[in-house]
Amino acid sequence: MYFIDQEIEAYSEVHTSPESDLLKRLNRQTHVKILHPRMLSGHFQGRMLSMISWMVRPKVVLEIGTYTGYSALCFAEGLAEGGKVITMDIKAELEPFVREFLDQSDYKNQIDYRLGNARDLIPDLDEVFDIVFIDADKPSYSTYYDLTIDRVRPGGWIIADNVLWSGKVAQANAKIDKDTQHLLDFNAKIQKDDRVENILLPIRDGLMVVRKK
Numbered sequence: 001m002y003f004i005d006q007e008i009e010a011y012s013e014v015h016t017s018p019e020s021d022l023l024k025r026l027n028r029q030t031h032v033k034i035l036h037p038r039m040l041s042g043h044f045q046g047r048m049l050s051m052i053s054w055m056v057r058p059k060v061v062l063e064i065g066t067y068t069g070y071s072a073l074c075f076a077e078g079l080a081e082g083g084k085v086i087t088m089d090i091k092a093e094l095e096p097f098v099r100e101f102l103d104q105s106d107y108k109n110q111i112d113y114r115l116g117n118a119r120d121l122i123p124d125l126d127e128v129f130d131i132v133f134i135d136a137d138k139p140s141y142s143t144y145y146d147l148t149i150d151r152v153r154p155g156g157w158i159i160a161d162n163v164l165w166s167g168k169v170a171q172a173n174a175k176i177d178k179d180t181q182h183l184l185d186f187n188a189k190i191q192k193d194d195r196v197e198n199i200l201l202p203i204r205d206g207l208m209v210v211r212k213k
Contacts, residue, residue, distance in 0.1 A: 003167040004202060012044060019043045023073060026101045030068045034097065041071040041135075041161075045204045049133070049159075052209075053078025056157060058130030063087035064118045064144050065136030065161075069098045069111075075133065076107035088114045088121050089136075122147045129153070135161040138179040141186040149195065152212045158196075163187055164206025 019027065023046065031037040041049060049071055053061070057080045063072050066089035076085050085107075089098075092115050102108050114121055118136060122144075132148045134141055141160060152158060163169070168180045169187065176184070190198050190210055198210045 003164075004204070009044070016044055016047050019046060022101065022104055023070060026068060026070055026073070029097075029101075030070070034068055034094070039067050041074065042204070045161075045207070046070055046074040048203055048207070050074040050077045052157070052159070053131065056130055057083075059083045060127045060129050061085040061131045061133065062122075062125070062127070062129045062148065063133045063135070064122075064148075065089060065134070066094075066098060066113060067091075067135070068094060069101050069113070071133060071135065072111055072113070073102070073105055073107060075131065076105070076110055079107075079110055084110045084112055086112045086114065086125065086127070088116065088118050090115070090117055118144060119147070122151075125151070127151070128156075130156050132156075132158045133161070134158065138162065138165075138186075139182045141182060142189055145186070145189070149193075149212065154212055156212050158208075158210040158212070160186070160190075160208040160210070162205045163200060163208040164202060166205065169206075 027042060030040050053075045057078060059080050061075045063085060066072060066087040072085050072087040095115060098113060102111055102113060129148060129152045132152060134144050163183055165180050165183050169184050190208055196210045196212050198208060201207045201209060
């Protein structure tokens with residue numbers, strides 16, 4: 001996913017507020033102990049997610065794809081009073097690691113961490129969402145969008161990660177693999193949806209930011 005100019009990215013990080021000590025430890029331990037640490041949002045993108053949360057001041061954030069909990073903690077920073085982050089992941093083997101860090105956080109009582117398939121869990125939720133963050137299996141992005149768009153309040157937001165997919169979505173002459181095709185289809189679907197306004201930000205691996213009208 002490191003296709004953006006490294007000097008520009010490094011300069012941007014230096015001029016971005018630092019992550020908390022807890023997030024630094026989580027970042028480091030994810031790279032030491034967990035497979036595929038590139039899936040972590042990390043410092044720069046994490047500060048962006050936190051900034052969005054502070055701007056929106058959400059009552060309810062739904063995160064699809066917890067991984068090790070970094071982005072959930074970032075969203076929790078900007079919650080409105082009494083707000084919560086509902087975060088879900090299918091990987092039960094990560095639960096002890098995730099809960100260890102959530103329990104150390106000032107936001108531990110505001111993060112509702114659930115294990116299971118999001119396709120099954122989302123229909124059972126009663127909440128209206130202020131922000132939905134999609135960062136899970138790429139073939140299901142469109143499904144997750146369909147499951148949540150009607151549950152997002154007017155003026156609410158959906159953010160999808162990895163939509164540039166290491167730049168593969170823009171490589172017109174390259175062989176297209178299945179995940180790239182799923183993301184191409186998802187990006188096109190958002191662009192055509194007249195219920196929303198959207199902007200694709202070239203931050204890290206690409207963030208599709210969608211505002212429901």
